[in-house]
Amino acid sequence: xxxxxxxxxxxxxxxxxxxxxxxxxxxxxxxxxxxxxxxxxxxxxxxxxxxxxxxxxxxxxxxxxxxxxxxxxxxxxxxxxxxxxxxxxxxxxxxxxxxxxxxxxxxxxxxxxxxxxxxxxxxxxxxxxxxxxxxxxxxxxxxxxxxxxxxxxxxxxxxxxxxxxxxxxxxxxxxxxxxxxxxxxxxxxxxxxxxxxxxxxxxxxxxxxxx
Numbered sequence: 001x002x003x004x005x006x007x008x009x010x011x012x013x014x015x016x017x018x019x020x021x022x023x024x025x026x027x028x029x030x031x032x033x034x035x036x037x038x039x040x041x042x043x044x045x046x047x048x049x050x051x052x053x054x055x056x057x058x059x060x061x062x063x064x065x066x067x068x069x070x071x072x073x074x075x076x077x078x079x080x081x082x083x084x085x086x087x088x089x090x091x092x093x094x095x096x097x098x099x100x101x102x103x104x105x106x107x108x109x110x111x112x113x114x115x116x117x118x119x120x121x122x123x124x125x126x127x128x129x130x131x132x133x134x135x136x137x138x139x140x141x142x143x144x145x146x147x148x149x150x151x152x153x154x155x156x157x158x159x160x161x162x163x164x165x166x167x168x169x170x171x172x173x174x175x176x177x178x179x180x181x182x183x184x185x186x187x188x189x190x191x192x193x194x195x196x197x198x199x200x201x202x203x204x205x206x207x208x209x210x211x
Contacts, residue, residue, distance in 0.1 A: 083196055126165055
């Protein structure tokens with residue numbers, strides 16, 4: 001397995017909830033989880049530490065990022081900084097087909113979520129939730145912006161490992177998404193930005209409460 005593949009493999013294990021926030025593991029345990037020799041693991045460890053997903057403590061081992069108040073506020077604060085500006089572009093009218101497609105998907109999942117609270121529907125709600133945020137950044141067509149967003153998205157996913165979306169919150173979040181998307185469809189950037197900012201604040205406050 002290559003260094004890049006090892007990094008991706010461990011990251012997937014981390015974001016699956018297999019490891020707990022704040023947990024300590026050894027370098028050997030990390031290598032076993034990543035499926036690589038210890039030497040190869042070191043480079044993946046450095047990259048993950050750079051992304052604030054873990055911390056190396058000399059003599060103590062490797063600590064999975066602890067979900068502190070500071071960690072949550074910084075991750076959601078960066079998301080808000082990036083996306084509230086990016087949604088102005090998304091609401092320009094140039095991406096009407098993309099916005100309409102998201103509205104259709106979101107509406108379908110929202111209606112399903114009201115009558116079917118199965119794990120399968122909840123997982124689909126999470127997918128659609130992420131898709132809107134991803135598209136807002138993607139349509140900026142800026143590689144540096146996308147890189148920063150993706151690094152921060154991993155932090156947000158780690159937060160959500162211990163703060164899973166409930167059926168009730170899924171319905172609320174998808175409703176908030178529809179408000180944002182309809183403002184985008186109407187090419188009202190300021191209202192879309194305001195609604196997105198409120199949506200991110202709600203998600204942050206929920207994470208801070210651990211609900």
